[in-house]
Amino acid sequence: MPLQKNQVLTLTIERLSNDGSGVAHSPDGEAVFVPGTAPGDEADIRIVKDCGRYAFGILDTLRTPSPDRIPVDCAVAGPCGGCSLRHLDYAAELRAKQESVADAFRRIGGLDVPVLDALPSPEVDRYRNKVQFPVGRDKNGAPCIGFYAGRTHRIVPCPDCKLQPGILNAIGNALCSFSVHTTSSPTMRLPARAWCGTSSCAGVRTAARSWSASSAPAQSSPTAPNSSSS
Numbered sequence: 001m002p003l004q005k006n007q008v009l010t011l012t013i014e015r016l017s018n019d020g021s022g023v024a025h026s027p028d029g030e031a032v033f034v035p036g037t038a039p040g041d042e043a044d045i046r047i048v049k050d051c052g053r054y055a056f057g058i059l060d061t062l063r064t065p066s067p068d069r070i071p072v073d074c075a076v077a078g079p080c081g082g083c084s085l086r087h088l089d090y091a092a093e094l095r096a097k098q099e100s101v102a103d104a105f106r107r108i109g110g111l112d113v114p115v116l117d118a119l120p121s122p123e124v125d126r127y128r129n130k131v132q133f134p135v136g137r138d139k140n141g142a143p144c145i146g147f148y149a150g151r152t153h154r155i156v157p158c159p160d161c162k163l164q165p166g167i168l169n170a171i172g173n174a175l176c177s178f179s180v181h182t183t184s185s186p187t188m189r190l191p192a193r194a195w196c197g198t199s200s201c202a203g204v205r206t207a208a209r210s211w212s213a214s215s216a217p218a219q220s221s222p223t224a225p226n227s228s229s230s
Contacts, residue, residue: 001028003050008060013041016096018104020084024057032057035150036078038088039096040066068092076158081150083163094118131164133172143179145172 003009003026011024011032022037024045031054034045042064045057068089072078077086085093094117102115121127133145136155146158160169 002052003030003032003047003055005047005049007047008044009047009057010063011043011045013037013039013043013066015039015099016085018100026055030055034059035084036087038066038068038092040068066092074162076146076156079149080147080156080158081152082147082158082161090120090124094120125162126165128163128165128168131161131168131172135172135175143176145176 009026009032011026011034013022013024013034015023016039017023017033021033021035022039022041024032024034024037026032030050032045032047033054034043034057036059037043041062043059044061044063046060047055047057049056068091069087070089072087074080074086077083085096088096097118098115105111105113105115134148134153134155135143135145138144138155138157144155144157144159146155147161148154149156159173160166
């Protein structure tokens with residue numbers, strides 16, 4: 001029987017999908033994808049869309065939390081589309097990523113091969129070396145940086161993303177502060193729709209790009225090897 005919109009089912013989350021959503025199955029075997037859940041959660045899930053072979057739901061009530069759950073330390077982790085596993089213990093996150101690779105080999109490639117464990121990062125927070133901030137205005141009309149809410153172009157203000165080094169957040173906030181003091185000029189106005197700025201750092205060198213309104217003169221520093229975002 002097809003699932004109905006707003007139908008509530010009590011389900012157990014079995015694993016994570018490759019986008020970080022929890023995966024459960026209805027009594028009839030239909031896969032249900034639920035963001036913000038963890039493997040082992042027992043929860044009441046409200047169906048928001050049924051697509052025939054699979055459905056999407058939202059967490060209605062968490063009955064029994066997974067032992068892999070941890071307190072969320074970011075005020076915008078839910079609406080923000082920047083990260084989807086802030087509620088999950090890091091060791092569980094690594095297991096989920098290893099299982100995702102193994103599943104791709106098995107289910108998509110038809111190969112039953114061993115997959116090594118994911119190598120942990122020495123830094124759980126502030127480890128990224130590149131960030132792309134949408135820049136726009138908040139609900140009060142003030143300039144803001146942040147990230148797009150999932151599957152939208154609505155900016156969720158986030159002045160201190162815990163995945164980025166403090167210097168990258170500072171660059172974005174400096175742009176907003178600069179804009180506040182220049183919007184009175186007819187030649188310095190933020191566009192009505194959001195635009196993006198990118199800043200990156202590698203080793204001891206920090207490069208700011210696309211921030212021409214607020215960037216300071218570059219300072220010389222030792223050359224560090226390039227590294228990619230993670």
